[in-house]
Amino acid sequence: MNDQFPHIDENAVAKYLSGEANAVEISELMDWIESSDENLEEFIRYEKLWAESSVRKPFNAQKAWSKVSHHISKEKRRFNSYYLSAATVAAAIILIVISIQFFNTKSASSLPKFAIASANGILNSTLPDGSSVLLSKHSKIEYAFDSQKQIRLAKLSGKAFFSVKRDIKHRFIVEANRGGVEVLGTKFSVNETKNKDVMVYVLSGKVKVFLARASKDTLSLIITNGEKALIMASNDTIIKQTPEASALCDINKTYNINKTITFRNMDLSTIMAKLEKCYSVNIKIDDSVDKKLRFSSSFKNNSLNEILTVITQTLSLDYTKRRNTYYITNGNDE
Template structure:
């Protein structure tokens, strides 16, 4: 009980000073919600803020062991002040958007959002998304990696993806984003997409992409549509250029391919890739077919002559 009282005192003190960390904020919020739910107050919409704080204070008192006045009074000062601030913030706390994460390691994954939009997440990627969309936008964050978005149309609520300093905004279309600390790329499969950065804004149509580099968005043409099929489970390549196959693998596994200067990247190969094959197995098969070495090191595949 003493430990609980001390923790609450520290949290309320830091709350009033605006010094709470994210973890401390979540801990204080959990305590507030517990006291609020146990309170006899049924609605905050028409109640006086002081009345609400009194209800919360009653719940807090029930959980604090009585101590001598000389110790108890300073503690009351912190908690009483916090109760008033908390009462004002209750509607915000209870209606704050809650987020979940989809994180992948060596394989891809997918998720369907509440609005019907579908997202395919490549390997070694991280997506932060709301449990439910609130307000007049549908906003989420691709923190790192590769993702393909099939957005359910809704003209009243734009779909927005944040990736580093880039904001990608659509109403209903499909597109791919690949992002890292140093680079972000957006490619459009269908529809129209607006991509903006702190320095400029670009509209994209199918088979166009933009790359964010040197703090500037640059528009480029796309000469393959592999970016729109990397998430499929089965791939059957027949007489396909080697660099087209490795480009799909780059999207799927969030890796880079680097070719030795003497290697013919456009040589045509035939290969069947099944859903249950690992990246190492695929690279071994490519090595057998092409008589080249495919060496994976820290998310980069070096292709050299045998």
């Protein structure tokens, strides 16, 4: 999250999930979701809790959300943080946040298309396959079903938020400027940067990232939970970033803006390296400690001592401090 979108409006989420939100409320919620990966994950978590509440129309958004909030509050009271894992992600819906340009192709140019465009406001619509799409202002999407290839193809100009209907027999493909993404059953985000690079980030499941001009099954790769792939426009190259590597790339920027630290199934060594960068301290892990221990949680506005206490208690470890250095040891060590 950032200063412009500091927190989620739970009433807005409830109204959106119940179909009662107006255009302004939807637009504000989408801005919040798109402002960070952490916000997108939190929205997905709310969505799952909403689905599990078994609320059906006619909706009373306030009453329904109270059931969801109860579960959320119980989770947040635990170590003043919430745990994110692949188990929290519903498999039936694919959420995509996309900001890309048209990729010129003739693959479906002769096919009947469904096209929608927004002017000075946002537009909520449903694609022929049952997927829903929320277009930001000054955006356009073209959709076609290729009966020969048995694929669903979406091309976007501008920015949109997709909720893609699961269909394992008919792949859903999003085309970007220098490449594209083939949905294999997952939740992920796609973002084209100002220099036309395309960043793909997978929250859960897996996707196939490919170059636009590549032949079938070449110049492509599969990325899965917590991984990122960068399609570089300058040299038509795809670079894969593991959770450990990508977690440290923008840690200073993310922490300085949000004061939020998120660990997604991260190993102990990477966690401590991340904390060192955020708090400008030295952290040493004893040789007897298993550095492959993994931990998932999110912290906001917590002190380093609070975070280390949660981590070490969860993993049955201990920590001590001498001057500006923290030492991580096994819980039964002296």
